[in-house]
Amino acid sequence: MYKNIEEITGKKACSSTGYLKAKNGDIIIDKERILERWAKYIEEIFNDNKKEYDVMKRNFAGPPMLKDEVRAAIRKMKSGKATGPDKISVELIEALEDYGIEKTTNLIIMKYMTQGEFQQI
Numbered sequence: 001m002y003k004n005i006e007e008i009t010g011k012k013a014c015s016s017t018g019y020l021k022a023k024n025g026d027i028i029i030d031k032e033r034i035l036e037r038w039a040k041y042i043e044e045i046f047n048d049n050k051k052e053y054d055v056m057k058r059n060f061a062g063p064p065m066l067k068d069e070v071r072a073a074i075r076k077m078k079s080g081k082a083t084g085p086d087k088i089s090v091e092l093i094e095a096l097e098d099y100g101i102e103k104t105t106n107l108i109i110m111k112y113m114t115q116g117e118f119q120q121i
Helices: 002-009 031-046 067-076 090-095 097-115
Strands: none
Touching: 067 090, 067 097, 090 097
């Protein structure tokens, strides 16, 4: 089937060349040396000594959370869904109205300011 498609379209599938360039630019033809070069290449990629940066744990000083942001997040939540691990339903959060939004906002600000990050439950 593929031969027929190649004949009709005039396109051929890509095939490997059977050689590989060494790190110094020399061409490697021997299969054993090609495999060795691939192994060395993969080792170089994954065994780097670069310093890892954990961006998520940095405490970015920014403006405090606004009540409007909390209110918008609550509006986006879908009603009638099962509760999460905290056992708090969306309907309960919505029922708290402005008092709940103020307390939730203060809780978020306090949590962020003291720990600088949020942990998944």
